[in-house]
Amino acid sequence: MAHGFNTEFRSQQEWGWLLATWLFLSGSGSGLFLLFKVFNLPLAYALLSLGTIVLGGIVLLLELGNPIRAWRGVSRLATSWLSRGALSVSLFVLFGFLSVAPRLAAWLPWSEGGTLSSVLGWVAALCALMITLYPGFFLAKNRSIPFWNTALFPAISFGFALMGACGLALIAAALVGGDLRGIELLAAVLIVADFVMVVVHLTGMDAAGGAARESVRLLKLAPMRWSFPAGVFLVGMILPLLIIGWARSALPFAGACMLVGCFAFRYCVLKVGVYVPPALVSGGIDLSKLKRGSADLKREYAGVSARYAGGRG
Amino acid sequence: MALDVNSGNGRAVRWGVAVDLKRCIGCQSCTMACKAENGTPPGVFWTRVLEKEEGTYPLAFKVFMPSRCNHCSDPACVPVCPTGASYQRETDNIVLVDQNKCIGCHSCVVACPYQARFIPENARGYYGATATPFEQESYQDWQAGTAQKCTLCAHRIDRGLKPACVETCPAGTLVFGNLNDPRSEISQLIAQRSNYPPRAEMGTNPNVFYLT
Numbered sequence: 063m064a065h066g067f068n069t070e071f072r073s074q075q076e077w078g079w080l081l082a083t084w085l086f087l088s089g090s091g092s093g094l095f096l097l098f099k100v101f102n103l104p105l106a107y108a109l110l111s112l113g114t115i116v117l118g119g120i121v122l123l124l125e126l127g128n129p130i131r132a133w134r135g136v137s138r139l140a141t142s143w144l145s146r147g148a149l150s151v152s153l154f155v156l157f158g159f160l161s162v163a164p165r166l167a168a169w170l171p172w173s174e175g176g177t178l179s180s181v182l183g184w185v186a187a188l189c190a191l192m193i194t195l196y197p198g199f200f201l202a203k204n205r206s207i208p209f210w211n212t213a214l215f216p217a218i219s220f221g222f223a224l225m226g227a228c229g230l231a232l233i234a235a236a237l238v239g240g241d242l243r244g245i246e247l248l249a250a251v252l253i254v255a256d257f258v259m260v261v262v263h264l265t266g267m268d269a270a271g272g273a274a275r276e277s278v279r280l281l282k283l284a285p286m287r288w289s290f291p292a293g294v295f296l297v298g299m300i301l302p303l304l305i306i307g308w309a310r311s312a313l314p315f316a317g318a319c320m321l322v323g324c325f326a327f328r329y330c331v332l333k334v335g336v337y338v339p340p341a342l343v344s345g346g347i348d349l350s351k352l353k354r355g356s357a358d359l360k361r362e363y364a365g366v367s368a369r370y371a372g373g374r375g
Numbered sequence: 376m377a378l379d380v381n382s383g384n385g386r387a388v389r390w391g392v393a394v395d396l397k398r399c400i401g402c403q404s405c406t407m408a409c410k411a412e413n414g415t416p417p418g419v420f421w422t423r424v425l426e427k428e429e430g431t432y433p434l435a436f437k438v439f440m441p442s443r444c445n446h447c448s449d450p451a452c453v454p455v456c457p458t459g460a461s462y463q464r465e466t467d468n469i470v471l472v473d474q475n476k477c478i479g480c481h482s483c484v485v486a487c488p489y490q491a492r493f494i495p496e497n498a499r500g501y502y503g504a505t506a507t508p509f510e511q512e513s514y515q516d517w518q519a520g521t522a523q524k525c526t527l528c529a530h531r532i533d534r535g536l537k538p539a540c541v542e543t544c545p546a547g548t549l550v551f552g553n554l555n556d557p558r559s560e561i562s563q564l565i566a567q568r569s570n571y572p573p574r575a576e577m578g579t580n581p582n583v584f585y586l587t
Contacts, residue, residue, distance in 0.1 A: 072490070076481035127479015127494055127520025134458040134478055141454035144482055148457060205451060205577045206488035337490060338574060 071276045074207065074335040080125040082329035085197045086226060087118030088151065089219070090324060092193035093227025094234075095158060097245060099187045106238040107231065108162045114230070115155060115193070143200035147193065154189035157182050194223040207335040208270065209277035214263050221256040226324035228252060229302075232317030246313065249320065250306050253299045260294070260327075273336040280334040290330045298323010388467040389448065390527060391554040391582035392541065393561045393570070394441050398548040401426055401439035405540035405549065409443075412528060412539035414513020416495040421525040422540050441548065443540070444491040444525035445573065445581030446470050452483035452492060452524075461522070468582055469527050477521035484522060488577045492524045554582060 091114030098107040123129040135148040161183035164174040172178040198216030205211050228249035235242045264281070267274040281290045297319050305316035401424050409415070409422045422443035429438055450470050453461045460476035461483050463469065472483075472492075484492040498519045500510035517523045528538035536542070541551040552561035564570075565584050572581045 074485050076484050076494070125480075127481075127496075128477065128518075131458070131476070131478045134460075134476055135480070137458045137476075138454075138456060142457040142482070144455065144480060145457035200482075203455060204486050206486060206490075335485070338488060338577075 089223030090226030092190035147196035150192035158186035229320030236314040293326030408543035448580035
């Protein structure tokens with residue numbers, strides 16, 4: 063029988079590395095803009111943030127079945143997290159660019175340190191905050207996939223967005239400089255917080271059973287068997303934490319490791335989104351509902367069994 | 376005009392399907408009738424009969440469960456749509472997709488608890504690059520890269536006919552009717568027989584009921 067006609071657990075097949083790349087780039091890029099504003103980092107960080115989001119946007123267009131109509135994606139702000147995200151990205155790119163534009167083109171009517179530039183910058187920062195937040199809610203809204211459908215999931219997603227931003231900042235610091243002492247501490251705190259949240263989430267999902275437990279089981283099997291524990295925990299968390307603590311000369315490498323971990327997290331979490339099996343009552347199809355209990359079945363098939371037992375099958 | 380996120384419970388007509396699990400023989404006639412009526416692309420089945428093996432040898436057997444879009448009164452697929460392409464008809468509860476608005480973001484496909492939405496990557500037919508005359512005609516109704524789903528044969532309902540799957544079922548497993556009409560056959564069956572709506576705990580208020 064064709065695939066999909068059996069009532070087994072199925073993970074979603076719609077979203078893969080393209081959406082994972084978008085979630086990774088958008089989260090890291092927008093988070094970097096927040097760091098740029100909060101820590102007053104050099105202009106290059108804002109430009110890197112904007113470039114990352116634009117690159118991510120191009121990847122997102124590739125994900126769409128009809129990218130030419132992408133402009134329609136902001137039509138349902140009242141109900142759709144994707145709509146809210148699309149609007150936030152558009153406004154972020156606009157206001158973010160306008161806020162840093164005076165540093166690139168002095169002839170513009172507003173100045174770098176002026177009120178208008180500052181307002182534009184903080185509006186862009188608000189949009190960036192929204193971009194870091196929306197993917198978690200966007201996935202958590204899916205009641206059909208219990209692994210995503212938890213209150214903790216948006217917090218984890220937000221944590222990984224900021225972790226990716228710290229990774230980008232640590233790499234950028236090697237190229238353009240900047241005082242990153244606060245960001246190093248933030249990175250360490252985020253790694254620990256994300257680690258705790260992921261462990262709590264996995265433990266809760268495993269205990270929940272059903273499709274949620276199946277998601278956790280898939281994380282332990284190929285092809286996730288290495289990409290999740292090694293990619294997310296070892297490369298993305300433990301190694302950077304050790305470097306930040308004891309080998310600060312290799313901070314850019316720690317940043318690269320954090321980015322690897324963030325991408326692996328986005329990809330793995332998407333791929334193990336297992337649906338609650340359709341149309342099944344809990345515990346499988348209940349034979350009592352068909353009014354054919356196991357005793358009835360045994361009586362019905364008793365003759366068949368006897369024939370097989372007697373070698374007359 | 377679409378009411379998109381308003382509950383279908385308040386509509387004058389609430390179309391539903393009752394599926395008698397005692398009668399289904401797993402013949403997939405509904406699957407093929409749907410395909411013939413709607414000309415869906417290869418690998419896409421708007422309605423299908425799920426099967427599950429139960430028991431162990433020699434007491435092994437199969438149980439069948441016809442599955443399709445439940446045209447929920449509170450569909451999970453409609454509010455997640457960022458463009459408004461997914462909508463619920465104003466006059467009844469039928470959930471449809473405006474092919475000209477859909478951007479193919481897959482949100483509705485993932486959101487549907489019944490896995491009843493599909494996005495074909497291309498418009499290739501069953502027999503290679505050259506579409507058959509049937510495919511050339513029927514493929515006009517949908518676009519590659521956009522979401523498609525069971526329409527409950529809205530084009531037939533609007534002409535006073537039953538959906539193709541219901542019409543063709545040889546075992547009388549599928550019963551179609553207005554759930555808001557207490558005298559309809561479907562309402563009486565649901566009132567008389569034990570039944571359950573699939574995954575009702577998801578809060579979608581499905582309008583397909585499985586009679587047990």
